[in-house]
Amino acid sequence: MAIAEPTNNSPSYIDKLVVPGDVVLDLSSMSNQTIKLGGGLRQDCDSITAMKAGMLRFSKPNKYWVESSQKRYVPSAGDAVLGIVVDTKAENFLIDIKGPALAYLPVLAFEGGTRRNIPKFEVGTLIYVRVVKANIGMNPDLSCMDASGKAAEFGPLKDGYMFETSTGLSRMLLSSPACPVLEALGKKLSFEIAVGLNGRVWVNAAAPSTVILVSNAIMNSETLTSVQQKLMVDKLLQRTQ
Amino acid sequence: MEQRLASTWRMSVNEKKFIESSLLSDLRADGRRPFDYRRLTIKFGREDGSSEVQLGNTHVMAFVTSQLVQPYRDRPNEGTLSFYTEFSPMADPSFEAGRPGEFAVELGRIIDRGLRESKAVDTESLCVISGKLVWAIRIDVHILDNGGNLVDAANIAALAALSTFRRPECTLGGEDGQELIVHPPEVRDPIPLIIHHLPVAVTFGFIGKESIMVIDPTHLEEAVMGGRMTVTLNTNGDVCAIQKAGGDGILQSVIMQCLRIASVKAGDISSKIKNAVESFNTERALRKIKRHSSSSAVEVSEPAQKGGTELSRTHVGRLNSTPEESGVGQSNGMEVDGKILQQETSRRDSGAQSFIGGPSSW
Numbered sequence: 059m060a061i062a063e064p065t066n067n068s069p070s071y072i073d074k075l076v077v078p079g080d081v082v083l084d085l086s087s088m089s090n091q092t093i094k095l096g097g098g099l100r101q102d103c104d105s106i107t108a109m110k111a112g113m114l115r116f117s118k119p120n121k122y123w124v125e126s127s128q129k130r131y132v133p134s135a136g137d138a139v140l141g142i143v144v145d146t147k148a149e150n151f152l153i154d155i156k157g158p159a160l161a162y163l164p165v166l167a168f169e170g171g172t173r174r175n176i177p178k179f180e181v182g183t184l185i186y187v188r189v190v191k192a193n194i195g196m197n198p199d200l201s202c203m204d205a206s207g208k209a210a211e212f213g214p215l216k217d218g219y220m221f222e223t224s225t226g227l228s229r230m231l232l233s234s235p236a237c238p239v240l241e242a243l244g245k246k247l248s249f250e251i252a253v254g255l256n257g258r259v260w261v262n263a264a265a266p267s268t269v270i271l272v273s274n275a276i277m278n279s280e281t282l283t284s285v286q287q288k289l290m291v292d293k294l295l296q297r298t299q
Numbered sequence: 300m301e302q303r304l305a306s307t308w309r310m311s312v313n314e315k316k317f318i319e320s321s322l323l324s325d326l327r328a329d330g331r332r333p334f335d336y337r338r339l340t341i342k343f344g345r346e347d348g349s350s351e352v353q354l355g356n357t358h359v360m361a362f363v364t365s366q367l368v369q370p371y372r373d374r375p376n377e378g379t380l381s382f383y384t385e386f387s388p389m390a391d392p393s394f395e396a397g398r399p400g401e402f403a404v405e406l407g408r409i410i411d412r413g414l415r416e417s418k419a420v421d422t423e424s425l426c427v428i429s430g431k432l433v434w435a436i437r438i439d440v441h442i443l444d445n446g447g448n449l450v451d452a453a454n455i456a457a458l459a460a461l462s463t464f465r466r467p468e469c470t471l472g473g474e475d476g477q478e479l480i481v482h483p484p485e486v487r488d489p490i491p492l493i494i495h496h497l498p499v500a501v502t503f504g505f506i507g508k509e510s511i512m513v514i515d516p517t518h519l520e521e522a523v524m525g526g527r528m529t530v531t532l533n534t535n536g537d538v539c540a541i542q543k544a545g546g547d548g549i550l551q552s553v554i555m556q557c558l559r560i561a562s563v564k565a566g567d568i569s570s571k572i573k574n575a576v577e578s579f580n581t582e583r584a585l586r587k588i589k590r591h592s593s594s595s596a597v598e599v600s601e602p603a604q605k606g607g608t609e610l611s612r613t614h615v616g617r618l619n620s621t622p623e624e625s626g627v628g629q630s631n632g633m634e635v636d637g638k639i640l641q642q643e644t645s646r647r648d649s650g651a652q653s654f655i656g657g658p659s660s661w
Contacts, residue, residue, distance in 0.1 A: 142311045154309055182312040219317040219328065260313070266321035274330045 072116045076108040076124060083122065096123025097134035127226020131156040131256035133192035138212075140220065140254030141200065143183040151179060153187065156222075156256045159197045163187060167201040169209035177214075184215045184260060186252050215252060218262030219269045225257045227280045238284040242291035243272055271298060308392050310522050318523050319507045327520070329355070333513045334560055337448075339568065341459050341575040347489065347583070348464030352456040355517065356446025358390075361456035363438050363464040367481075370426070370433040378425020378433040382411040384440045384453070391445035391518075402449075409542045410440075410454045413498040413531035417539035420461060421493035427469055427479065434466055436492070447518035450529050454500035455568060462497075462576045465489035497569040498539040500531045501561035505547050512553065514560065528554070530561040534569050 071082045082099065083106035095101065098110040099122055108114065112126030123134070131139070133155060141153035141161065150162040163185075165176045179185070191199040204210040231237050231253045236244075240251070249263035249272050259276060263269045275294055279287045318328055325333055337355035344351070348363035370377060384407045386394040394400065399407075414420060425434040438460065440453045468487045472480045504516035504524040516524060526546025531539040538558065543549075 142309055144309065180312065182310065182315070184311040184313045215313065217316065218313055220311050220313050221328075266317065266324060266326050269317065270321065270326055270328060270330050273328070 071114045074114060075111070076114045077111045078107075078109055080108045081105045082108055082114055091120065093120040093122060096121060096136070097132055098124025098126070125226070125229060127224045127229075129224055129257065130158070131225055133157045133161065133189050133198040133256075135189055135192050137189045137255040139187060139189060139200075139256040140215075140252060140258035140260060141185050141187050141256075143179045143181055143185065145181065146179065153185070153200055155187075155189070155198070155200070155254075156258065157198060161187075161189070161198040161200050163200040163202065167203060168213070169203050169207065179214065184220055186212050186215055186254070186260075188212060215260050215262075218250065218260050219273055220258055220260045221273050221277060223257050223259055223277060224280065225255065227276070228253050228255055228257050228259060231259065231276065237279075238287040239275055239279040239291060242288045243275060246295050247272065267298065271295075310519065314519060315523050318520060322506055322511045322513070323509075327513065329517060333511065336515045336564060336567070337517075339455065339571055341455065341572060343459070343463055343575070343579045348460050350456050350459035350463065352452050352459065354446070354448060354452040354455070354515070356444060357448060357452045358442075358444035358446070359449065359452040359456040360441045360443055361438060361453070361460040363436060363460045365434045365436050365464070365466045367427065367432050367469075368435040370430065374422075375430035376426040376433070377422040379435045380415060380420055380422060380438070381435065382407055382414070382438045382440070382457070384442070386442050389444075390442045394442070394445075405542075405544065406450050406453060407440075409450055409500065409529055409531070409540065410457055412542075413454065413500055413540045414457070414461075417496070417498045417531075417533070417537070419494055419496055419498050419533075419539075421495060424493050425466075428471075432479065436461075436464070436466075445518055447521050448502050448515050451500050451502050451515065454498075454531070455572060458497050458499070458569075459572050459575060461492060462494060462572065463491075463579055465491050496533040496535065496537075497572060498531045498533050499565040499568045499572075500529050500540075501564045501568075502527060502529045503557050503561075505549060510547055510549060510553075512557065514564065528557060530557055532558070532562050532565045534566050536562045 071080070076082055083093070085101075085104040085106065093106075095106065096115075098108060098112060099106055100109050101107075106122070108124055110124055110126055110132075112124040115123050115125050133139075139155045141155045141163070143151055144154050144160060145152040148165075150164055153161045153163050155161050165171070166173070167190075168177060185202070187200040187202055188204065189198055190201045202209065202212040204212070231240060231251075232255070243249070247263065247268050249261055249268055251262075251272070252260040254260075259273070261269050261272050261276075263272065271294055275291055278290060282290060314328075321328065322333070327333065327335075329337075331337070337357075338353075340353045342351040342353075343349060344362070346362075349361070351358070351360045353359075368379070371379070384399065384403050386399065386403045388394050388396050394403075420436070425436065427433055438457050440457055442449055442453065465484075465488075467481050467484060467489050469479055469481045472478055502515060504513050504520055505511070505526040505528075506513060506516075506520060506524045510525065513520060513524075516527070521527075524546075526543070526549065528549070529540075529542040531541070533539060541554075
């Protein structure tokens with residue numbers, strides 16, 4: 059077999075494909091360094107193992123996670139997602155974030171939230187939220203504040219159109235140098251976009267035709283290379299003008 | 300309760316509002332205009348009488364099987380046509396396994412009515428022995444993915460499967476001229492069904508306060524719309540069935556407009572089905588030429604032969620069980636079946652293949 063023996067030093071796995079069971083990090087070889095684990099990784103004593111197949115990513119200084127593309131979303135702490143309000147309870151809003159269980163958004167988890175000013179959301183409201191806690195076997199906890207307690211763009215989204223894509227595409231849209239589709243669209247059109255890591259994307263613009271064009275261009279771009287994406291957007295724009 | 304809440308699919312207010320408001324300027328969320336049909340692809344399996352239809356994101360599979368049974372008493376020389384649907388929970392989380400929902404029943408009834416009432420399939424040609432044996436044609440439709448407008452997709456799948464289905468030829472023969480011989484496909488080419496015309500279903504949705512009409516609604520539009528109407532017509536412009544079950548009321552003039560649009564769409568769709576069937580048939584003919592040239596090799600191989608006989612045995616087993624189910628003329632049926640069994644076993648050398656339609660094997 060031509061497959062190389064897996065080595066134990068961790069950097070070799072970064073930006074490589076991992077499969078469930080791969081020991082991607084060995085904590086015993088790292089001296090008192092704290093690391094943060096994202097989705098798809100788990101800790102067994104001194105070793106960090108992959109739980110799903112995908113690309114292992116690392117972001118400085120100490121975050122590790124596994125990236126893959128799927129229709130279902132597995133909540134993990136720190137993700138910004140788009141949720142739909144399902145129900146309102148005394149303490150929490152019940153939010154659907156495409157995960158295996160409904161998520162709780164405490165009614166006080168808003169900037170300057172007190173018992174007096176609890177926001178009212180009708181069922182079906184789309185909100186941009188952050189996952190705070192995501193433990194296995196528990197309903198995830200959400201918040202409409204960033205870590206420092208500011209509203210920071212989180213909250214309900216008005217009007218516009220929401221569509222669902224895979225989690226892989228939503229990560230691609232968020233990647234920084236801007237994703238080619240968004241770059242090409244943004245040169246010609248003005249629109250607002252909110253991308254949730256759970257595969258939901260919200261688009262708003264002045265004219266409905268712009269919203270339709272942008273959302274369909276994004277949905278079509280999933281399997282295209284960056285050059286193809288640009289060509290597709292150019293063609294779409296030509297047809298409408 | 301919690302689990303169920305989590306697994307149902309839900310829609311945000313934003314989507315609902317957007318679909319309704321953009322329709323006011325004749326735009327639809329997927330970029331179509333109100334009277335555009337989604338892209339339709341028809342594929343066929345290796346076996347005769349199986350089809351796979353994709354209409355946008357909607358994915359439907361159909362296959363047709365046949366069986367020799369006793370005819371109904373009041374129709375001694377007509378074969379039967381029955382229609383079954385299977386809604387997989389994989390297609391849509393709201394579908395429950397095993398239990399057909401309200402919509403599953405409605406879908407089955409619409410398609411069944413379109414095919415049966417318009418006499419699209421010639422049932423009299425399915426008679427083998429008057430009052431004793433006729434072919435029962437069974438259409439199974441599986442919904443694989445729900446992207447909206449399941450009725451049209453399932454109807455096209457059923458039509459495509461019926462147009463490629465072939466039943467084995469059978470003749471009376473033997474010493475006393477009363478034995479029924481079912482010829483395996485290698486001996487005599489199976490016969491296609493006689494289909495007089497293709498009744499194509501076209502569905503309209505009515506959205507919003509103004510009841511704006513859209514053709515071929517997606518699952519999002521279905522969630523928003525106030526009413527739906529399905530019109531079944533053929534290329535000649537004959538209306539075979541109309542289904543308007545509840546929902547928003549619509550004007551007579553709107554119905555007439557729907558019929559005019561539907562007849563154009565039905566023409567497009569049936570020509571698409573015909574083209575697909577034609578190309579399948581030419582491919583099938585080409586395949587047959589190949590099969591004859593390599594037939595000697597097939598017969599030598601041991602396992603293939605075994606598989607063949609096993610299949611034919613199971614088929615005979617099925618035949619035996621049918622008269623018992625119907626409960627009438629049991630002894631008569633058994634006698635005939637016994638003779639079929641003889642025929643089958645005597646022909647085992649030819650490596651008889653299963654001739655009961657296509658099991659899902661692609």
